[in-house]
Amino acid sequence: MQDFHVHSNYSDGSFLRGMVRAAESAGLEGLGFADHCNVGARERMAEMRRAYGFNLDLTYERRRQAIDRLRADTSLDLYDAVEMDYHPADEGEIRSFLASAGFDYAIGSVHQVDGTNVQVASQFVDRLPAERDRIVETYYDRLVSLVESELFDIAAHVDLLERTTPLRGRATDEQYHRVADAFARSRTIPEINAGRALTDEEIVHPETQFFEILREHDVPFTLGTDAHRPFEVENRAEFLAEFVERYDLEPTVPPALEE
Template sequence: MLTDYHSHLEKGTLTIDYLKQFVDTAKEKGIQEFGISEHAYHFYETKNIVSKPWMEERRYYKMDDYVNLFKRADQLGMDVRMSIEMDYTPGRHAEMEAFIKAYPFDYVIGSVHWVDDFGIDLAEYRKEWDRRDLYETYRSYYDQIVTLAESNLFDIVGHIDLVKIFKYVPTDQEFLFEQYERITNALQNSKTCVEISSAGLRKPVGRIYPEPELLSLCYKKGIPIVLSSDAHEPHQVGENYEASIKLAKEIGYTKLMTFKDGERKEVQLG
């Protein structure tokens, strides 16, 4: 069994024809469990959860249209899961929970893309890395990963070490290991799985999320995994999966978590 639970329609349209391009690519690549997880900030219904000027310029969907797209896909016999990628927002747990419960998601991804008003993975903010304290940024980023896991609101944590995207990485390995220890301790006590994301291989860092040392801690602490590509275009579905599968198996993983209708089931890793 292979999964790809992290993908986005945002570069196209919320239409069956565009969705089908993603689903067809998943089938061609032997991915049995495929899901769309559109960014929550695109939807008007999340304005009370997170609102930044950068997001407001990109808020143009309605949740009813999103839900109806998947209903139509189901009527057509299209096998695709409905998810959302929520920007984890400290202090908005009640609002995030209400939103998640309001819609029939098969699973929900929680991710950290912002440290205060710093969009850590956005090209527009890249120069900020040279203006800020690297260790403070990393600590603040992982503070949010900890509370994301502790909230127990999410089924999957997206690209858990996204903070490395532009190759700004602390040289102090002890510091990094401390961060890895505390986030895996939090994940160990939550329902949240970790995704092995091949997306990092097409980013400036050129490395899978997460780092092998972090994934090894996840394995030792019994934290389940899923496979994802973070595809933003149909051809990116299942991209570089050979490397992700190789890493998972080298670490010791033999199983994946799958999701449907909010229920989870562990299956053999293909």
């Protein structure tokens, strides 16, 4: 089993070496570092870079050297990957950055709608139901654009807003089918993401109904713990192993690793 989505101290996670050691003790065969990266020229994106202070677009070469050194010291396959913030307005910047950086593979994520992170419940509690529905609809529009852009190997945590109580349970089958149709036509594949697995109702992204619709469309999946800390790699990898067994899944690898 390989985990294609973890973070390190090159964004908001723990030191590379500790993550590798945790993956070894979890019995994984491969580990992909997919640190957060946004290259959007829009003011909101530049402001996020200033506020958070991590900028994989500036540090990926240093991280690459560190990953290379760790390769000499482990039997795991280590991957030098990225989790890019996606917005249709940023496609040009994302395309040229990915072409010049040459990662092993790229993950794309919709984290924001209208400049607001969909994981922050407090931003949505005061919104009226119709407004919440519009946010959900916009989120899935963005996700379809991400898949159709063909910029990425993997689309991360495809129903991220299910983590957020005021937005949870509002998505429609029509939205899920629209996303599944887009995946069926694209090289981009979704992941089974364990980011909410052990804190939130013991389920994965995508939740059950969405997962079944994706399976009806014969869409393959990669696995990602989305771990930011070593203990999360171990706990979530075990959770994913049980999930794979329960649904008799055959997880795949990012398309770029097969090409």
